[in-house]
Amino acid sequence: MKVLLTGFEPFLGMSENPTELVTKKLAGKTLLDMEITGHILPVDFQEASKRLITQVDKLQPDMIISLGVAAGRNRITPERIAINCMDGEPDNAGNIHQDKKIADNGPDGYFSTLPIRNLVDTLQQKGIPAGISNSAGTYLCNQIMYIARHHIETSDIDCLTGFIHMPAHHALAVENPKLPSWSLNDLTTAVEVILQELAITSKRAMI
Amino acid sequence: MKVLLTGFEPFLGMSENPTELVTKKLAGKTLLDMEITGHILPVDFQEASKRLITQVDKLQPDMIISLGVAAGRNRITPERIAINCMDGEPDNAGNIHQDKKIADNGPDGYFSTLPIRNLVDTLQQKGIPAGISNSAGTYLCNQIMYIARHHIETSDIDCLTGFIHMPAHHALAVENPKLPSWSLNDLTTAVEVILQELAITSKRAMI
Amino acid sequence: MKVLLTGFEPFLGMSENPTELVTKKLAGKTLLDMEITGHILPVDFQEASKRLITQVDKLQPDMIISLGVAAGRNRITPERIAINCMDGEPDNAGNIHQDKKIADNGPDGYFSTLPIRNLVDTLQQKGIPAGISNSAGTYLCNQIMYIARHHIETSDIDCLTGFIHMPAHHALAVENPKLPSWSLNDLTTAVEVILQELAITSKRAMI
Amino acid sequence: MKVLLTGFEPFLGMSENPTELVTKKLAGKTLLDMEITGHILPVDFQEASKRLITQVDKLQPDMIISLGVAAGRNRITPERIAINCMDGEPDNAGNIHQDKKIADNGPDGYFSTLPIRNLVDTLQQKGIPAGISNSAGTYLCNQIMYIARHHIETSDIDCLTGFIHMPAHHALAVENPKLPSWSLNDLTTAVEVILQELAITSKRAMI
Numbered sequence: 001m002k003v004l005l006t007g008f009e010p011f012l013g014m015s016e017n018p019t020e021l022v023t024k025k026l027a028g029k030t031l032l033d034m035e036i037t038g039h040i041l042p043v044d045f046q047e048a049s050k051r052l053i054t055q056v057d058k059l060q061p062d063m064i065i066s067l068g069v070a071a072g073r074n075r076i077t078p079e080r081i082a083i084n085c086m087d088g089e090p091d092n093a094g095n096i097h098q099d100k101k102i103a104d105n106g107p108d109g110y111f112s113t114l115p116i117r118n119l120v121d122t123l124q125q126k127g128i129p130a131g132i133s134n135s136a137g138t139y140l141c142n143q144i145m146y147i148a149r150h151h152i153e154t155s156d157i158d159c160l161t162g163f164i165h166m167p168a169h170h171a172l173a174v175e176n177p178k179l180p181s182w183s184l185n186d187l188t189t190a191v192e193v194i195l196q197e198l199a200i201t202s203k204r205a206m207i
Numbered sequence: 208m209k210v211l212l213t214g215f216e217p218f219l220g221m222s223e224n225p226t227e228l229v230t231k232k233l234a235g236k237t238l239l240d241m242e243i244t245g246h247i248l249p250v251d252f253q254e255a256s257k258r259l260i261t262q263v264d265k266l267q268p269d270m271i272i273s274l275g276v277a278a279g280r281n282r283i284t285p286e287r288i289a290i291n292c293m294d295g296e297p298d299n300a301g302n303i304h305q306d307k308k309i310a311d312n313g314p315d316g317y318f319s320t321l322p323i324r325n326l327v328d329t330l331q332q333k334g335i336p337a338g339i340s341n342s343a344g345t346y347l348c349n350q351i352m353y354i355a356r357h358h359i360e361t362s363d364i365d366c367l368t369g370f371i372h373m374p375a376h377h378a379l380a381v382e383n384p385k386l387p388s389w390s391l392n393d394l395t396t397a398v399e400v401i402l403q404e405l406a407i408t409s410k411r412a413m414i
Numbered sequence: 415m416k417v418l419l420t421g422f423e424p425f426l427g428m429s430e431n432p433t434e435l436v437t438k439k440l441a442g443k444t445l446l447d448m449e450i451t452g453h454i455l456p457v458d459f460q461e462a463s464k465r466l467i468t469q470v471d472k473l474q475p476d477m478i479i480s481l482g483v484a485a486g487r488n489r490i491t492p493e494r495i496a497i498n499c500m501d502g503e504p505d506n507a508g509n510i511h512q513d514k515k516i517a518d519n520g521p522d523g524y525f526s527t528l529p530i531r532n533l534v535d536t537l538q539q540k541g542i543p544a545g546i547s548n549s550a551g552t553y554l555c556n557q558i559m560y561i562a563r564h565h566i567e568t569s570d571i572d573c574l575t576g577f578i579h580m581p582a583h584h585a586l587a588v589e590n591p592k593l594p595s596w597s598l599n600d601l602t603t604a605v606e607v608i609l610q611e612l613a614i615t616s617k618r619a620m621i
Numbered sequence: 622m623k624v625l626l627t628g629f630e631p632f633l634g635m636s637e638n639p640t641e642l643v644t645k646k647l648a649g650k651t652l653l654d655m656e657i658t659g660h661i662l663p664v665d666f667q668e669a670s671k672r673l674i675t676q677v678d679k680l681q682p683d684m685i686i687s688l689g690v691a692a693g694r695n696r697i698t699p700e701r702i703a704i705n706c707m708d709g710e711p712d713n714a715g716n717i718h719q720d721k722k723i724a725d726n727g728p729d730g731y732f733s734t735l736p737i738r739n740l741v742d743t744l745q746q747k748g749i750p751a752g753i754s755n756s757a758g759t760y761l762c763n764q765i766m767y768i769a770r771h772h773i774e775t776s777d778i779d780c781l782t783g784f785i786h787m788p789a790h791h792a793l794a795v796e797n798p799k800l801p802s803w804s805l806n807d808l809t810t811a812v813e814v815i816l817q818e819l820a821i822t823s824k825r826a827m828i
Contacts, residue, residue: 074695074801075794081290083316083341099324109290109316117306129794129802134290135342170807173696173750180695180801181750186791281488281594282587336587336595377600380489380543387488387594388543393584495704495730497755513738523704523730531720548704549756 001034001202003195004061006052008068008140011043011092018169019067022188031192032199037061043092043140049102049147056151056159063160063198064148065114067191068141070133070165071172074180076123076190077133078116079163082145083109087138102146110149114162115201122197128190136163160202164194208241208409210402211268213259215275215347218250218299225376226274229395238399239406244268250299250347256309256354263358263366270367270405271355272321274398275348277340277372278379281387283330283397284340285323286370289352290316294345309353317356321369322408329404335397343370367409371401415448415616417609418475420466422482422554425457425506432583433481436602445606446613451475457506457554463516463561470565470573477574477612478562479528481605482555484547484579485586488594490537490604491547492530493577496559497523501552516560524563528576529615536611542604550577574616578608622655622823624816625682627673629689629761632664632713639790640688643809652813653820658682664713664761670723670768677772677780684781684819685769686735688812689762691754691786692793695801697744697811698754699737700784703766704730708759723767731770735783736822743818749811757784781823785815 007023010016020040027038039055041048056064070077084106086097116132123130136142145163152159166187173181182190214230217223227247234245246262248255263271277284291313293304323339330337343349352370359366373394380388389397421437424430434454441452453469455462470478484491498520500511530546537544550556559577566573580601587595596604628644631637641661648659660676662669677685691698705727707718737753744751757763766784773780787808794802803811 075798080292080345081288081316083288084318085287085341087339107314107316108318109288109314111291111315124795127791127795129791129798129800131798132294134292134345138287138341170748170750174745174748177696177750177752179750183804183807186804186807282591331588334584334588336584336591336593338591377541377543381538381541384489384543384545386543390597390600393597393600494706494759495702497702497730498732499701499755501753521728521730522732523702523728525705525729546708548706548759552701552755 001199002059002061003034003036003063003065004039004055004059005036006039006041006066006144008041008043009092012089014172015175016171018069018166018184018187021184022191023067025188026191031195033203034195034199036195041144045086045091045095045097045140045143048140048144052144052147053151056148056157060157061159062202065195066144066148066163068163068165069168071168071179073165073167075129075131075167077131077165078114078119079112079133079136079145079165080116081109081111081134082136082142082149082163083138084146085138086143089139091140102143103150106150110146112162113149113160114198116162118201119194119197123190123193126193128193133165136165141165164191166190208406209266209268210241210243210270210272211246211262211266212243213246213248213273213351215248215250219296221379222382223378225276225373225391225394228391229398230274232395233398238402241402241406243402248351252293252298252302252304252347252350254300255347255351259351259354260358263355263364267364268366269409272402273351273355273370275370275372276375278375278386280372280374282336282338282374284338284372285321285326286319286340286343286352286372287323288316288318288341289343289349289356289370290345291353292345293350296346298347309350310357313357317353319369320356320367321405323369325408326401326404330397330400333400335400340372343372348372371398373397415613416473416475417448417450417477417479418453418469418473419450420453420455420480420558422455422457426503428586429589430585432483432580432598432601435598436605437481439602440605445609448609448613450609455558459500459505459509459511459554459557462554462558466558466561467565470562470571474571475573476616479609480558480562480577482577482579483582485582485593487579487581489543489545489581491545491579492528492533493526493547493550493559493579494530495523495525495548496550496556496563496577497552498560499552500557503553505554516557517564520564524560526576527563527574528612530576532615533608533611537604537607540607542607547579550579555579578605580604622820623680623682624655624657624684624686625660625676625680626657627660627662627687627765629662629664633710635793636796637792639690639787639805639808642805643812644688646809647812652816655816655820657816662765666707666712666716666718666761666764668714669761669765673765673768674772677769677778681778682780683823686816687765687769687784689784689786690789692789692800694786694788696750696752696788698752698786699735699740700733700754700757700766700786701737702730702732702755703757703763703770703784704759705767706759707764710760712761723764724771727771731767733783734770734781735819737783739822740815740818744811744814747814749814754786757786762786785812787811
C-alpha cells in the first residue's frame with residue numbers, strides 16, 4: 001500500500017512549519033505494509049495544486065494524507081469537509097483571493113473519505129487529544145484537501161483522501177505567547193498513530 | 208418582498224435564546240418593502256426541519272434568514288456553508304446523532320445564497336463587528352441551513368437562504384463567565400442592518 | 415461626595431480608547447449626591463502618575479475610580495490588587511520597563527479599597543456581565559491603581575480607590591477579529607451602575 | 622543544596638494531576654548538587670498549608686518550588702506574586718472561601734523570590750514555551766505560594782520560594798476538548814530545566 005503524505009513549507013512569517021518537519025521524519029518509512037512517500041508543498045495557491053496533482057499521477061497512491069498546521073488549535077483535528085472557496089491572507093507568492101471558487105464547476109463541498117471518527121477515537125484512546133474539525137478554513141489547507149478529492153473524482157484513480165490539522169510546535173509558541181503547542185515528538189507520534197490505524201483499517205477493508 | 212425570519216428556542220440548559228427574543232422583536236415589522244414573518248423553531252432535529260418546510264411552503268418567502276446563537280463567538284457571523292451532517296449534543300427531545308447525513312442523497316455541502324461578503328462589509332462599516340464563518344457546526348443551526356437550501360433546490364421555489372450566527376446576549380454571559388456577549392439591543396440592531404441591506408440589494412437585483 | 419473618574423488616551427495603535435469616551439460622557443454629571451470629575455490620563459508611565467497625583471491633591475476626592483480597557487476580556491472586571499511592578503510594551507512616549515518597581519520601598523501589592531464583590535454582584539443582578547479580576551497586569555492600568563493607593567497611604571488623604579477594567583468597544587473589534595466587545599452605550603451604563611452603587615454604599619457607610 | 626518540590630493531588634473532578642506525576646518522577650533525584658525532596662499536597666486549604674509548613678520545618682530546604690496545573694494555560698508560567706486571598710471553588714474537603722484572607726495580618730501580596738525572568742528566558746531559549754504570570758489565582762496554588770513565603774518571613778528560615786504553573790497534560794485534554802496540553806514528558810523536562818537553572822544560579826550567588 002502506498003501513501004502520499006504531504007506537508008507545507010512555512011508561511012505568514014512562521015520560522016518553521018511543523019508539518020514539513022513531521023513529513024520529512026516519516027518520509028521513506030514503511031509502517032506495517034504502508035510505504036510513505038513524503039512531499040512538501042509550497043504555500044502558493046497555484047503551485048501547490050499543480051504539484052499535488054503531479055505527485056498523485058506519478059505515485060498512484062492508495063491514500064493521500066495531507067498535513068497542515070492550525071496555529072491556535074490545541075489538538076489533532078482530522079477535517080470533515082473541504083469547501084469550494086479560496087479566501088484569506090496572501091500566499092507566499094503574494095496571491096490573494098476573496099470568496100473565489102477553487103474549481104469553477106466543482107461542488108460546494110467534499111467530505112473527507114478517511115475514517116475520521118475512527119482516527120479520532122484511536123488517538124484519544126492512546127491518550128493523544130484529538131477531535132473532528134468541521135472547517136479546514138479557506139486557505140491552502142482547504143484548497144489542497146479540495147483539490148485532492150476533486151482530482152480523484154474527475155480521474156480514474158481510486159484513492160482515499162483527507163486532511164489532518166495539527167497544533168503549532170513549541171518553536172512557534174516560543175515566538176507567539178497565544179499559541180497552544182506540542183513538541184515535534186508528540187506531533188510525529190500522532191501522525192504515526194494515524195498512519196498505523198489507516199494501514200490496519202485498509203487491510204481489513206480489503207479482506 | 209416576504210422574508211421568513213427564524214429563531215430557536217433555548218437549548219442545552221440555556222435560560223433564554225437571544226435569537227428567539229430578536230426574532231419576536233422583529234416579527235410583523237416591515238423594513239423598507241420587506242415584510243418580516245417570524246417563526247421560532249424547536250431544538251429538535253426532526254421537528255425543526257418539518258416546521259421550517261411547512262412555513263416555507265405556506266409563506267412562499269423571497270428569502271429565508273435563520274438566526275442561531277453561537278455561544279463563544281464575539282461577532283455577527285453569516286455562515287458560508289451548511290454541510291450534510293448531524294452530530295453533537297442531544298437535542299431538546301433527547302435525540303442524538305453522530306456523523307449522520309441530513310439528506311441521504313444530498314450533496315456534501317450547500318453554500319449560502321445570501322450576499323454574505325456584502326453583509327459583513329455593511330455591518331463593519333456601521334461599526335458592528337462581523338465576519339464570515341466557514342462552519343455552522345453540525346447541530347441544529349447547520350441542519351436548518353442545509354434543509355432550507357435543500358428544500359428549495361428540490362422544489363419549484365425561488366428563494367435566497369442563509370444562516371446568521373450571533374454572540375450570546377448578556378443574560379447568558381451573566382451565567383457563564385467564559386462567554387463574550389452583546390446586549391439584546393445591539394443584537395437586534397445588527398439583524399435590522401442585515402435585513403435592510405438585503406432589502407436594498409434585492410431591489411437592485413430586481414431592477 | 416466627590417469622585418475622580420479617570421480614563422486613558424488610546425495606546426498601542428488603538429484608534430480610540432473606550433475609557434476616554436466613557437469618562438468624557440460622565441464627567442461633570444452628578445449621580446445621586448456624587449459629583450463626577452473626569453480626567454483623561456496619558457499612556458506614559460511618568461506623566462500619568464504625576465497627573466493623577468496632581469488631580470488628587472487638587473480635587474481632594476472621596477473616591478478615585480480609574481477605568482482601563484482590557485482588550486480580550488468579555489466583561490466588567492473590578493480589579494482586586496495592584497502590584498509593585500512595571501513591565502510590558504512601550505508606553506506612548508516610548509518608555510519601556512521590565513520587572514521594575516513602581517515605588518522603591520512600596521509593598522509588593524495593594525488591594526483595592528472599593529467594595530469589589532458588591533460591585534460585581536450588583537452588575538450581574540442588573541444583567542451586566544461582571545467578575546472580579548485578580549490581575550491588572552503590569553502596564554499603566556496597574557501602575558495607576560498602585561500609585562493611587564500608594565499616594566493615599568503616604569499622605570493625609572482619606573479616600574477609596576480602585577480600578578475597573580472594561581471590554582473593548584465595538585469600534586476596536588471591527589479592526590481586530592479576536593476581540594470581544596460591547597457597545598459604548600453598554601460600557602457607559604455599566605460605569606453608571608458602579609458609580610450609583612458606590613454612592614449608595616458610601617452614604618450607608620457614613621450613617 | 623536541598624529543594625522541596627511540591628505537587629498537588631487531583632481536584633475538581635480531574636482524573637490525574639500532572640504536578641503529582643511530575644513531582645513523583647523527580648523526587649529523590651539529584652540534579653547538579655541539588656537534592657530534590659518531593660511532597661504531594663492535598664487540595665484542602667487547611668491541610669495543605671499545615672503540611673507545607675511541617676515539611677519546610679523538617680527539611681529546612683534552600684528552596685521551595687511548588688507546582689500547580691493551570692488548566693487552560695498553554696505554557697510554563699512562573700508566578701510573580703501571591704495574594705492574601707482565598708476564593709473560588711470548594712476544595713476537596715468541601716471548604717469554600719470567598720474573599721477571605723490567608724493570614725489576618727499578612728501583607729496584600731508577596732512577590733516570588735525566585736529569579737522568574739531568568740527562568741522564563743532559559744526555558745524559551747531551550748525551545749520550551751514560557752512566560753511570567755501575574756496572577757496565581759485565589760485557590761490553593763496561590764495559598765501555598767503565599768504561605769511558603771509568609772512562613773519564611775515570619776520564621777528564621779532563609780530560603781527562596783516560588784510557584785510554577787504548568788499546562789494540563791494530554792490525559793486531561795483527552796477528557797476536555799477546550800484544554801491546551803503537553804505530554805508528561807515535556808512537562809517533566811520543563812521542570813528539570815527550571816531546577817537545573819536554579820542550581821546554577823544559586824551556586825553563582827553563593828560564590
